[in-house]
Amino acid sequence: xxxxxxxxxxxxxxxxxxxxxxxxxxxxxxxxxxxxxxxxxxxxxxxxxxxxxxxxxxxxxxxxxxxxxxxxxxxxxxxxxxxxxxxxxxxxxxxxxxxxxxxxxxxxxxxxxxxxxxxxxxxxxxxxxxxxxxxxxxxxxxxxxxxxxxxxxxxxxxxxxxxxxxxxxxxxxxxxxxxxxxxxxxxxxxx
Numbered sequence: 001x002x003x004x005x006x007x008x009x010x011x012x013x014x015x016x017x018x019x020x021x022x023x024x025x026x027x028x029x030x031x032x033x034x035x036x037x038x039x040x041x042x043x044x045x046x047x048x049x050x051x052x053x054x055x056x057x058x059x060x061x062x063x064x065x066x067x068x069x070x071x072x073x074x075x076x077x078x079x080x081x082x083x084x085x086x087x088x089x090x091x092x093x094x095x096x097x098x099x100x101x102x103x104x105x106x107x108x109x110x111x112x113x114x115x116x117x118x119x120x121x122x123x124x125x126x127x128x129x130x131x132x133x134x135x136x137x138x139x140x141x142x143x144x145x146x147x148x149x150x151x152x153x154x155x156x157x158x159x160x161x162x163x164x165x166x167x168x169x170x171x172x173x174x175x176x177x178x179x180x181x182x183x184x185x186x187x188x189x190x191x
Contacts, residue, residue: 026087026095029064056184060111061088063181067163070170071096077166078132080105092185094161106149109161113143116182123171124162133171134164137178 053059064086071084082100089095092111097104114120115138124134138160139145145157165171183189 025089025091026093027061027089029061029068029086029088056189057088057090057092060092060181060184063177063184064088064094066177067174070165070174073170074132074164074166078164081164103151107146107161108149109139109146110144111182111185113139113145114161114182115140116179116186116188120182121175121179123175124164126168132164132166133168134162135171135175135178136163137161137182 068084068086071081071086074081075083080098080100082098084096084098087095087097088111094107094109094111096107098106120138120140122136122138124136125131126133139158145159146161147157148155163171163174165174
């Protein structure tokens with residue numbers, strides 16, 4: 001128990017040191033990778049990376065690790081995608097920061113405002129050459145939308161979050177992870 005508490009404190013300190021300096025409430029999404037001895041058994045390895053079931057915020061952050069990894073793969077392949085970092089604050093606000101050609105683009109939305117119900121998501125096909133596959137997540141009726149910000153200035157507010165990646169397997173990988181994050185943020189937990 002003490003080891004788990006110490007690890008949690010170390011992770012919290014790591015995230016605090018690597019958070020966005022403009023807003024100390026946001027913490028960057030990174031894979032949970034504690035030090036595990038090389039001779040650890042598979043069950044010991046699983047225990048080392050396991051999250052407390054009641055730690056909803058960290059479970060949401062970990063749900064966005066696949067998206068962070070897929071954005072890194074899309075850098076330079078998908079038009080408009082550069083160095084992307086993903087942050088989530090304690091209020092379940094998602095911030096996707098994209099540094100591309102000297103500008104910083106941010107997409108910001110509270111996960112509680114996104115529709116996690118049946119029909120709340122839609123795949124975006126890549127039918128024509130030069131198109132890229134995507135995922136669209138709609139905003140709930142009457143809720144604040146997705147803020148699109150360029151270099152610190154609000155450009156527009158959309159009624160959907162759109163994510164484009166380099167390939168269809170990437171979209172297939174992130175879709176259940178994002179749905180899991182939305183379900184946790186909206187209090188719809190697995191029984």
